[in-house]
Amino acid sequence: MRHRGVRAGLRRRDPWRIIIATTAAGGRNLHQGETTMTIEFRALSPSFATEVDGIDLSQPMTASDVKTLWNAIDRYAVLVFHDQRLSDIQLRDFAAAFGPLEIGRGALQGGKRRLALPQIGDISNLDEENRIRARDDRRRLDSLGNRLWHTDASYMPVPVVLGMLHAVAVPPASVLGGGETQFADMRAAYDALPETMKAEIDGLVVEHDIFWSRGQIGFTEFPPGEREKYPPSPQRLVRRHPGSQRKTLYLSAHASHVVGWPVAEGRLLLWDLTAHATQSQFIHSHRWQVGDLVIWDNRCTMHRGRPHDESQARDLRRATTLDTASTLEQAA
Numbered sequence: 001m002r003h004r005g006v007r008a009g010l011r012r013r014d015p016w017r018i019i020i021a022t023t024a025a026g027g028r029n030l031h032q033g034e035t036t037m038t039i040e041f042r043a044l045s046p047s048f049a050t051e052v053d054g055i056d057l058s059q060p061m062t063a064s065d066v067k068t069l070w071n072a073i074d075r076y077a078v079l080v081f082h083d084q085r086l087s088d089i090q091l092r093d094f095a096a097a098f099g100p101l102e103i104g105r106g107a108l109q110g111g112k113r114r115l116a117l118p119q120i121g122d123i124s125n126l127d128e129e130n131r132i133r134a135r136d137d138r139r140r141l142d143s144l145g146n147r148l149w150h151t152d153a154s155y156m157p158v159p160v161v162l163g164m165l166h167a168v169a170v171p172p173a174s175v176l177g178g179g180e181t182q183f184a185d186m187r188a189a190y191d192a193l194p195e196t197m198k199a200e201i202d203g204l205v206v207e208h209d210i211f212w213s214r215g216q217i218g219f220t221e222f223p224p225g226e227r228e229k230y231p232p233s234p235q236r237l238v239r240r241h242p243g244s245q246r247k248t249l250y251l252s253a254h255a256s257h258v259v260g261w262p263v264a265e266g267r268l269l270l271w272d273l274t275a276h277a278t279q280s281q282f283i284h285s286h287r288w289q290v291g292d293l294v295i296w297d298n299r300c301t302m303h304r305g306r307p308h309d310e311s312q313a314r315d316l317r318r319a320t321t322l323d324t325a326s327t328l329e330q331a332a
């Protein structure tokens with residue numbers, strides 16, 4: 001096992017870019033051949049997101065590894081690993097250490113699928129034969145909804161916790177962009193709100209609806225029966241993040257309106273809050289390399305995909321862990 005050392009160019013340029021290495025007693029001290037591995041963290045921005053080194057995600061983890069990573073998720077919300085080459089089975093097994101896994105809308109739609117495992121979401125521009133999808137392909141247009149700021153599956157009554165994307169193929173840089181994924185820190189965005197606004201929104205409940213989010217980009221071609229399968233779900237607008245006990249905004253492109261308010265008024269409030277929460281100081285942009293794996297906490301971040309050259313393959317695989325209760329049952 002090759003030691004994954006500090007990557008060149010990411011040394012301590014900024015005071016917050018501290019390396020926190022777990023000690024042998026507190027974290028991983030796994031002997032793989034001759035090498036002792038230590039999990040290291042290197043913050044990517046002052047408020048959230050960290051790179052993680054010194055762990056091979058294809059290998060089974062100890063309980064202490066999982067705890068070390070959960071602590072980092074609770075602190076940083078976004079974890080970036082490099083140089084991992086996981087099969088779908090390895091990705092599923094790694095993700096399952098963090099909770100029961102979602103079977104997403106894509107896998108439930110039926111029909112021929114490119115990927116064998118239902119727990120692995122196909123976040124690619126490829127069809128069942130690994131060909132680039134046509135510009136007007138229905139599944140491609142549906143997945144363009146990921147270009148809007150969102151948190152995953154907030155339209156489900158019990159939404160999801162962790163998202164994990166693993167890069168198998170990455171498009172080259174282009175004039176349109178390189179297909180980056182951006183993350184926004186909803187705890188920092190909440191903290192930065194005026195106290196009067198915090199008081200105004202504290203108890204609000206928002207209706208989240210996949211048909212609203214897709215409708216915003218003009219996508220309405222859902223397969224028959226899907227509308228009935230995914231009715232809107234109410235979610236708290238302000239949540240308390242369990243692992244950090246910090247308050248967080250729970251926003252998403254799926255968020256349609258405020259329950260009990262005129263639709264227009266709630267929608268305008270959600271737009272204002274989203275504009276606030278996606279300012280550059282709250283964003284980390286991830287430029288993909290093959291072998292990257294990124295974990296994010298959907299409870300306290302939003303994310304979106306960025307455009308790329310659509311003639312080039314972009315193949316990311318996603319695993320997602322489920323929550324246990326509605327946000328309405330979780331006091332803010």
Ligand code: OGA
Pocket residue numbers: 123146152163165179180181182303304305306316318
């Ligand atoms: C997702 C998602 C964005 C991207 O997989 O949940 O929103 O960059 N992906 O592909």
Ligand code: MN
Pocket residue numbers: 146150151152303
């Ligand atoms: Mn998403």
